[in-house]
Amino acid sequence: MPILVNLALGLLFGVGLVVSGMSNPAKVLNFLDLFGSFDPSLAFVMGGAVIVAFIGFRLARMQAKPVLAPAFQLPTRRDIDARLIVGPALFGIGWGLGGFCPGPALTALGLGAAGTLVFVPAMLAGMWAARMLAERT
């Protein structure tokens, strides 16, 4: 059951990425090009996603536990440390270079563009390196 739910929710998330245009790097790069061919569409993606997710998290807060799992697993940290500055800074540079963040890159995998087929393994390697480095420090 949880596996089917995750498959369905991944599909829903991915359909959202494709329908919204976020899975197209050209659209992402134009959103980030404030002083050039600016395309504000992605602000609507973020807005729509945050509003619906906000309602979901509000509803979740009223529940003692999730429907299919024994407990909520939500982040509780509130401190701002160096990793929270360095990580997103590097992520944003990569996002601006390729136009892909992790979700859209995965939805693009099956479309088979050469750039995607190079990007996704590099991304997974970077993720793995960050996990290994985090465990040593």
Place this chain on the structure above:
Amino acid sequence: MTEFTPIASLVGGMLIGLSAALLVLLEGRIAGISGIAGRLLPPWRDGLFAQRLAFVAGLVAAPFLVAAATGTPVTQTVSANLALMAAAGLLVGFGSVWGGGCTSGHGVCGLARLSPRSVVATLIFMSTGFLTVFVMRHVIGG
């Protein structure tokens, strides 16, 4: 140029938000793609590998579902500069896990939870994203 698509983008965004809302209500977890994809590689510490793989399989299958439903193949423009894409992939992968989230975990779920850490992270990756495109398109390129 890409076409301004406010309606499709808003609807697509709401589907993304609905997926995140259902994941927390049903499974109690954050729909953070860097967290989900990053933990597909070993070491595996919790028993959630199959769930994460299923979520990623759903993401990969999504454009084919959209193409089947609309009758038009999904088109996108990806850079063919493979060295650039390799560097971009490494930075996105490393940075998102090092910072504890990406556009989905910090940008969508974190902002929706009003998390101060996610507000900081989102402002930073948006800023360096804008700056990178500015440098690549208007300082280096043309």
